[in-house]
Amino acid sequence: MCTKCGCAIPARDEHLPVAASDATTQAIDVVRDLLALNDRVAAHNRAHFDDHAVLAINMMSSPGAGKTALLEATIVALRDRYRIGVIEGDLETDNDAARIRAHGVPAVQITTGTACHLDASLVHAALHELPLADLDLLFIENVGNLVCPASFDLGQHRNVTLLATTEGDDKPAKYPVIFRASDLVLLSKIDLLDVMDDFDPERAATCLRHLGRDIPMIQVAARRVPALDAWLAWLDHELAARRPAYRKLSRRLVAVNAR
Ligand code: MG
Numbered sequence: 001m002c003t004k005c006g007c008a009i010p011a012r013d014e015h016l017p018v019a020a021s022d023a024t025t026q027a028i029d030v031v032r033d034l035l036a037l038n039d040r041v042a043a044h045n046r047a048h049f050d051d052h053a054v055l056a057i058n059m060m061s062s063p064g065a066g067k068t069a070l071l072e073a074t075i076v077a078l079r080d081r082y083r084i085g086v087i088e089g090d091l092e093t094d095n096d097a098a099r100i101r102a103h104g105v106p107a108v109q110i111t112t113g114t115a116c117h118l119d120a121s122l123v124h125a126a127l128h129e130l131p132l133a134d135l136d137l138l139f140i141e142n143v144g145n146l147v148c149p150a151s152f153d154l155g156q157h158r159n160v161t162l163l164a165t166t167e168g169d170d171k172p173a174k175y176p177v178i179f180r181a182s183d184l185v186l187l188s189k190i191d192l193l194d195v196m197d198d199f200d201p202e203r204a205a206t207c208l209r210h211l212g213r214d215i216p217m218i219q220v221a222a223r224r225v226p227a228l229d230a231w232l233a234w235l236d237h238e239l240a241a242r243r244p245a246y247r248k249l250s251r252r253l254v255a256v257n258a259r
Helices: 022-051 067-078 095-101 120-127 176-180 201-209 229-258
Strands: 055-060 084-090 107-111 137-141 158-164 184-188 217-219
Touching: 022 055, 022 120, 055 067, 055 229, 067 084, 067 095, 067 137, 067 229, 084 095, 084 120, 095 107, 107 120, 158 176, 184 201, 201 217, 217 229
Parallel strands: 055 137, 055 158, 084 107, 084 137, 158 184, 184 217
Antiparallel strands: none
């Protein structure tokens, strides 16, 4: 974490030097305490997910990149195979949770008011409104923002970030923190590529490679000409990879309860 202002920028992306006043130092201490508290609650959330063998995925992007539309299409494609739940984060309205519920899937809307990201405590409160024991997969749709959501662990197992063809293809270079923290990048609205002629997927891939991590990028579309196969295969793989750990955990819990 950056030690100057408390944001989560790694050391090599250091800010320009600034003179630290007492007020600055106090502000840094407060931010550190908040992030430490958030990390503790996030670990608690993760324990909830693991206890119930739920794979939790944090979906991040700028506003309008197509997170909710992708979740709707994903639910339609997978609802006969997996039990899915959704937590929606927006500043106001429960429009997105209502869209998800219309597909017969439990969804809890968090409205953050003025906050530009979800945090672990908000997610924890939402968890208690969801039937976790009856879920395989939980999507947490974060507030649309390419900066703040990257700094707050929610207890998720995987971070997925969308980059839409209606945005700039250099977004990974401009917002390195969130893309570097991603386990997967989804190039969304790929069906609009024929009209978004200033977006170059190869340039986006190059920007992503320059972040120094080998982050996979998958092309998806949820509406005009759906393209979901690679994304659904990635979800299948993640769920299958977690199953043995969950079986081991449940055997251990049975053994503990039998004592
Ligand atoms: Mg949304």
